[in-house]
Amino acid sequence: MIAQSFQYESPGTLAEAISMLNKYGEEAKILSGGHSLIPMMKLRLATPEWLIDINGIPGLSDIKKEGDVIKIGALTTEADIEHSDLLKKHFPLFADVTKLIADPQVRNVATIGGNLAHGDAANDHPAVMLALHATIIATGSGGKRSIPIDEFFQGFYMTALQHGEILTEIQIPVPSAGTGSAYHKLERKVGDYATAGVAVQLTLDGNDVCNSAGIGLTNVNPIPLRASRSEQALTGKRLTDETIEEAARYASEDCSPSSDLRGSEEYKRHLVAVLVKRMIRKAAERARK
Amino acid sequence: MLKKITVTVNETPHHLEVEPRLLLVHMIRELLNLTGTHIGCDTTSCGACTILLNGKSVKSCTILAVQANGKSITTIEGLAPEGGPLTPLQEGFKENHGLHCGFCTPGMILRATELLARNNNPTEEEIRWGISGNLCRCTGYNNIVKAILYASAKMRGEALPSTEPEFV
Ligand SMILES: Cc1cc2nc3c(=O)[nH]c(=O)nc-3n(C[C@H](O)[C@H](O)[C@H](O)COP(=O)(O)OP(=O)(O)OC[C@H]3O[C@@H](n4cnc5c(N)ncnc54)[C@H](O)[C@@H]3O)c2cc1C
Ligand code: FES
Ligand code: FES
Numbered sequence: 001m002i003a004q005s006f007q008y009e010s011p012g013t014l015a016e017a018i019s020m021l022n023k024y025g026e027e028a029k030i031l032s033g034g035h036s037l038i039p040m041m042k043l044r045l046a047t048p049e050w051l052i053d054i055n056g057i058p059g060l061s062d063i064k065k066e067g068d069v070i071k072i073g074a075l076t077t078e079a080d081i082e083h084s085d086l087l088k089k090h091f092p093l094f095a096d097v098t099k100l101i102a103d104p105q106v107r108n109v110a111t112i113g114g115n116l117a118h119g120d121a122a123n124d125h126p127a128v129m130l131a132l133h134a135t136i137i138a139t140g141s142g143g144k145r146s147i148p149i150d151e152f153f154q155g156f157y158m159t160a161l162q163h164g165e166i167l168t169e170i171q172i173p174v175p176s177a178g179t180g181s182a183y184h185k186l187e188r189k190v191g192d193y194a195t196a197g198v199a200v201q202l203t204l205d206g207n208d209v210c211n212s213a214g215i216g217l218t219n220v221n222p223i224p225l226r227a228s229r230s231e232q233a234l235t236g237k238r239l240t241d242e243t244i245e246e247a248a249r250y251a252s253e254d255c256s257p258s259s260d261l262r263g264s265e266e267y268k269r270h271l272v273a274v275l276v277k278r279m280i281r282k283a284a285e286r287a288r289k
Numbered sequence: 290m291l292k293k294i295t296v297t298v299n300e301t302p303h304h305l306e307v308e309p310r311l312l313l314v315h316m317i318r319e320l321l322n323l324t325g326t327h328i329g330c331d332t333t334s335c336g337a338c339t340i341l342l343n344g345k346s347v348k349s350c351t352i353l354a355v356q357a358n359g360k361s362i363t364t365i366e367g368l369a370p371e372g373g374p375l376t377p378l379q380e381g382f383k384e385n386h387g388l389h390c391g392f393c394t395p396g397m398i399l400r401a402t403e404l405l406a407r408n409n410n411p412t413e414e415e416i417r418w419g420i421s422g423n424l425c426r427c428t429g430y431n432n433i434v435k436a437i438l439y440a441s442a443k444m445r446g447e448a449l450p451s452t453e454p455e456f457v
Binding site for chain 1: 290292308309310312331332333334336339345346347348351352353355356358400403404418419420421422
């Protein structure tokens with residue numbers, strides 16, 4: 001399968017890339033790992049006239065801690081995330097999620113910025129970033145702006161990024177002591193998108209009372225979904241079988257999965273409830289350590 | 290518009306002019322005549338097109354040739370010199386019947402090359418997880434896993450595991 005013809009540029013600076021995006025307008029697309037975009041171009045579901053490859057721009061693939069924020073550059077690959085000691089230390093769910101994204105070769109190429117900018121509710125990082133209360137940094141001709149993750153996903157393959165803006169960084173608050181996180185998705189085989197996936201981050205005090213909770217759902221809603229009622233059901237309460245059960249029930253009621261080859265709507269709602277329970281327990285176990 | 294690129298393939302630099310839409314796998318097979326890199330699915334699923342790009346295993350059916358500009362590529366042809374000794378992995382596949390039709394083999398070997406470069410003492414589970422992006426229609430994988438265990442023992446200079454087939 002061969003993509004439709006296009007022109008290719010590989011700018012060496014952000015400013016150059018942004019001015020190219022503005023010059024070529026809607027016909028230009030950003031190329032990061034290309035592992036969502038190139039398959040779509042081969043199927044001619046995407047037919048950009050210009051590809052602006054941002055991989056030659058230095059400084060977009062660092063993972064660092066600055067004050068109480070972890071900053072992940074947009075071009076950081078899944079493999080980089082998998083091997084980052086800093087991320088492992090603060091967020092055990094990254095070890096869960098990177099293993100479940102695609103396969104080792106794809107993870108060597110696919111980037112976290114592309115995963116989020118693609119705006120696909122089937123991708124795994126959107127739910128993770130909802131659970132971690134991340135902020136997206138977008139850079140355009142007017143400089144940088146911060147987009148809270150809750151405002152980032154706007155529709156089917158639609159995000160808050162404006163044309164001419166590049167997602168340059170993801171910022172995640174460093175969790176306080178007593179925090180744990182976990183992710184799991186059910187996939188039919190390696191490389192499959194989630195039948196359903198659940199990301200959870202919890203902060204517990206010494207009495208098992210949940211001070212804060214973040215819960216994101218993968219591929220059970222047209223846009224990546226925060227399970228807000230489930231979070232509220234946990235916050236300020238002791239983690240008991242009842243509170244966990246209640247949180248799981250809310251998530252399965254509030255999502256909106258469609259029946260497809262991966263399963264019926266009913267099955268997916270059931271799966272969401274099961275995964276929410278398991279991930280709350282797993283995150284709590286990690287938080288208590 | 291054609292783009293000028295320079296890629297080093299199996300240690301030989303090549304200066305090429307390519308259409309931006311040319312896939313890396315087509316550049317390797319059709320412009321450089323290195324047909325050991327296979328196309329199984331063309332949809333990033335099977336791993337038959339796996340090569341090393343700057344030492345990392347990638348699926349060359351989903352990368353543009355222009356993205357490889359300035360980088361170095363290793364294909365199956367670049368692992369052992371012609372007539373020279375095989376790499377431990379190639380020897381492992383040969384000794385353990387790690388291939389039947391051989392279609393998946395170049396991709397399997399290149400993927401395993403990166404796997405062993407990162408960890409020369411993987412467990413069987415780590416090997417199975419490590420080749421989870423490569424499909425084999427023939428072997429049932431057991432002999433591929435044995436081949437990689439054999440190569441890792443050889444690389445560590447330890448006693449080689451038996452290559453006798455197991456009958457169950
Ligand atoms: C076989 C296979 C299996 C996969 N399985 C999974 C899976 O299980 N889970 C999962 O989450 N993902 C999966 N993926 C998707 C993979 O993670 C993608 O590579 C990723 O979603 C997109 O990242 P990318 O760097 O490849 O982006 P690209 O393909 O380069 O870009 C994707 C889109 O985002 C835009 N874009 C890219 N970077 C930026 C930026 N910095 N700023 C603004 N816009 C940008 C592009 O213009 C394009 O529209 C799979 C992919 C393959 C091929
Ligand atoms: S041909 Fe590239 S993964 Fe199958
Ligand atoms: S040996 Fe035939 S596909 Fe693997």
